[in-house]
Amino acid sequence: MLQLLLKPVLISAARLALNSGPTTPTSSSANGRNLSSNKKNAKPYLGFGLGLRTEHFQEVIDSEPAVDWFEIISENFMVKGGKPKYYLHKIRERYPMVMHGVSLSIGTTDPINFDYLRSLKTLANEVQPEWLSDHLCWTQHGGINSHDLLPLPYTEEALEHVSARISATQDFLGQQILIENVSSYLTYNDSSISEWEFLSAVAEKADCLILLDLNNIYVSARNHGFNTEEYLNGIDPARVQQFHLAGHTDYGDYVIDTHDHDVVDSVWDLYAKAILRFGPVSTMIERDDNIPPLADLISELDMARAIAAENPLHLQVR
Numbered sequence: 001m002l003q004l005l006l007k008p009v010l011i012s013a014a015r016l017a018l019n020s021g022p023t024t025p026t027s028s029s030a031n032g033r034n035l036s037s038n039k040k041n042a043k044p045y046l047g048f049g050l051g052l053r054t055e056h057f058q059e060v061i062d063s064e065p066a067v068d069w070f071e072i073i074s075e076n077f078m079v080k081g082g083k084p085k086y087y088l089h090k091i092r093e094r095y096p097m098v099m100h101g102v103s104l105s106i107g108t109t110d111p112i113n114f115d116y117l118r119s120l121k122t123l124a125n126e127v128q129p130e131w132l133s134d135h136l137c138w139t140q141h142g143g144i145n146s147h148d149l150l151p152l153p154y155t156e157e158a159l160e161h162v163s164a165r166i167s168a169t170q171d172f173l174g175q176q177i178l179i180e181n182v183s184s185y186l187t188y189n190d191s192s193i194s195e196w197e198f199l200s201a202v203a204e205k206a207d208c209l210i211l212l213d214l215n216n217i218y219v220s221a222r223n224h225g226f227n228t229e230e231y232l233n234g235i236d237p238a239r240v241q242q243f244h245l246a247g248h249t250d251y252g253d254y255v256i257d258t259h260d261h262d263v264v265d266s267v268w269d270l271y272a273k274a275i276l277r278f279g280p281v282s283t284m285i286e287r288d289d290n291i292p293p294l295a296d297l298i299s300e301l302d303m304a305r306a307i308a309a310e311n312p313l314h315l316q317v318r
């Protein structure tokens with residue numbers, strides 16, 4: 001049974017803005033830094049990145065801003081050719097990239113969508129990202145896509161189910177993937193463990209990595225009343241490969257993960273605590289709506305840099 005708090009927010013259609021057009025040049029090799037880390041993998045520490053958004057394509061190419069790396073929404077580029085692909089390759093020539101998906105629906109009971117995975121793998125072969133990620137959720141059932149990132153019940157059955165699917169996905173893609181905690185507005189009466197225990201157990205069982213979205217932790221903590229530090233303390237630092245930071249909309253009694261505001265002070269505070277626990281982790285600002293000028297996002301990124309620079313664990317890899 002569901003305990004419905006709020007109807008979850010639809011994934012912004014802007015995140016899935018597809019285009020078509022002329023074919024594009026191929027990508028060049030990565031120019032990412034390869035700093036040391038204690039993570040359970042050989043993936044590099046990238047520093048401080050931004051989500052790449054259409055509004056900033058040309059400015060990124062023209063001005064080559066002080067951004068260490070970009071994250072793309074995979075589905076926006078899973079097409080042959082087109083103007084977005086042209087910009088993608090131009091920017092990829094200049095910056096390291098990671099790929100972030102919203103349609104894997106890893107927790108669904110539908111069969112694994114190998115057509116989707118083939119398209120994802122094709123794009124990954126083009127982009128040569130540092131890593132790929134998606135969400136610990138389900139987005140579709142019976143072939144119908146909700147365009148929403150719906151939480152799973154935190155049960156033994158769901159753990160077995162989703163871990164096996166992540167393992168199969170990693171086998172198909174030939175690499176470890178990162179799984180992100182989602183924000184949520186409902187819980188299941190059947191859940192027998194906490195979200196952080198479930199996320200940790202999945203990462204261990206599937207041998208995948210974690211993209212920890214600190215804003216999502218904050219949003220869900222406000223909506224469900226759990227303790228954010230207890231969440232952080234329940235996650236194995238060796239599994240955490242990336243942080244997301246984002247803004248939300250606060251309605252007082254509840255919080256919606258809208259990604260249309262600046263990062264709030266409470267999430268910056270949580271970021272500082274996260275660095276203390278997890279050490280240096282590649283960090284990015286995730287803005288999906290009400291997109292501000294690029295300079296504003298770079299200012300937010302400077303805030304992340306400043307908070308990280310105050311932390312002795314972060315200084316170890318600078």
Ligand SMILES: [Fe+2]
Nearest residue numbers: 180213244286
């Ligand atoms: Fe996120």
